[in-house]
Amino acid sequence: EPADLVAAFEARVAADEFIEPKDWMPEAYRRTLIRQISQHAHSEIVGMLPEGNWITRAPSLRRKAILLAKVQDEGGHGLYLYSAAETLGASRAEMIDALHAGKAKYSTIFNYPTPTWADIGAIGWLVDGAAIMNQVPLQRTSYGPYARAMVRVCKEESFHQRQGYEIMMTLAAGTPAQRRMAQDALDRWWWPALMMFGPPDDQSPNSEQSMRWRIKRDTNDELRQKFVDATVPQAELLGLTIPDPDLRWNEARGGYDFGAIEWEEFFAVVRGEGPCARERIEARRKAWEDGAWVREAADAYEVKRRQRLAA
Numbered sequence: 001e002p003a004d005l006v007a008a009f010e011a012r013v014a015a016d017e018f019i020e021p022k023d024w025m026p027e028a029y030r031r032t033l034i035r036q037i038s039q040h041a042h043s044e045i046v047g048m049l050p051e052g053n054w055i056t057r058a059p060s061l062r063r064k065a066i067l068l069a070k071v072q073d074e075g076g077h078g079l080y081l082y083s084a085a086e087t088l089g090a091s092r093a094e095m096i097d098a099l100h101a102g103k104a105k106y107s108t109i110f111n112y113p114t115p116t117w118a119d120i121g122a123i124g125w126l127v128d129g130a131a132i133m134n135q136v137p138l139q140r141t142s143y144g145p146y147a148r149a150m151v152r153v154c155k156e157e158s159f160h161q162r163q164g165y166e167i168m169m170t171l172a173a174g175t176p177a178q179r180r181m182a183q184d185a186l187d188r189w190w191w192p193a194l195m196m197f198g199p200p201d202d203q204s205p206n207s208e209q210s211m212r213w214r215i216k217r218d219t220n221d222e223l224r225q226k227f228v229d230a231t232v233p234q235a236e237l238l239g240l241t242i243p244d245p246d247l248r249w250n251e252a253r254g255g256y257d258f259g260a261i262e263w264e265e266f267f268a269v270v271r272g273e274g275p276c277a278r279e280r281i282e283a284r285r286k287a288w289e290d291g292a293w294v295r296e297a298a299d300a301y302e303v304k305r306r307q308r309l310a311a
């Protein structure tokens with residue numbers, strides 16, 4: 001790649017300018033962005049499934065309307081993000097094929113089951129909470145379309161986080177059985193939520209380059225620490241116990257120390273061995289096949305529209 005173009009690109013990134021679709025960019029920067037943005041999109045789309053499981057069984061009409069709207073928002077985020085990746089030259093069909101073939105990743109978190117209603121509270125509180133921690137800094141990521149998509153996504157995610165926390169507040173203040181259900185959901189979601197931030201910095205092959213290109217603005221461990229620090233007081237307010245005997249405030253550091261994460265579990269889930277991995281991909285494949293007629297109808301309509309315009 002021409003050294004003068006590379007130097008000009010790097011200077012723009014260093015000056016915190018946004019890189020736009022028609023600007024020159026190194027091929028590896030383009031590929032990294034397609035990887036991250038498409039995987040982010042897949043996470044939103046696969047992320048509709050664990051909560052979708054509860055739409056027909058939400059405990060009241062109000063809860064059902066809220067959950068339906070939240071899951072719909074996630075679909076919207078996915079489409080937004082696929083569009084952002086398309087501006088880099090990736091086609092949607094290619095990206096979706098890569099997901100269905102198991103070549104493209106999606107967040108490990110969505111491979112865990114949602115057996116109780118409290119899981120819907122825990123997902124909003126912890127999973128959306130972790131998502132926001134990661135996405136707020138991405139509003140300043142160096143690629144313009146990705147950064148702008150994050151602005152709207154973060155607004156919606158912060159509403160999602162509050163609705164989850166409100167479910168947890170209701171359960172935590174409810175009957176003993178409801179409190180137990182809330183605690184059980186926290187027990188099951190806590191460690192997977194910490195894994196969402198990715199491998200530890202010293203085992204994160206992409207971090208160094210992505211930080212240099214300002215695609216990532218914080219490292220995996222920095223964001224994980226911020227999430228723990230923000231979430232512990234929220235658990236205390238609920239009167240629930242974070243399932244980590246090593247969790248304690250570190251006065252000198254001004255943050256919480258926490259126990260060791262089971263990275264073997266994380267890497268197994270990344271490899272596609274998560275408890276619901278097969279079910280999730282099958283659900284996505286089926287939805288894609290069932291929707292084929294809609295795509296065909298849209299294409300046929302577009303052909304007719306162009307013919308009308310040309311006539």
Ligand code: FAQ
Nearest residue numbers: 040043044047105106107108131195196198204205206207
């Ligand atoms: N799951 O070198 P790094 C949501 C992979 S929020 C699966 O550190 P990087 C909202 C990683 O891809 C969730 N794979 O990688 C919602 C890489 O493999 P590759 C989605 C993971 O990219 C809420 C390898 O490990 N959010 O959906 C995970 O620099 C509720 C090495 O890792 C985003 O995607 C993982 N947890 O950092 C929806 C945010 N972690 O690609 C519904 C944007 C790592 O080389 C309900 N993405 N891997 O084959 C990012 O910020 C980054 O991509 C990281 C990973 C931080 C996820």
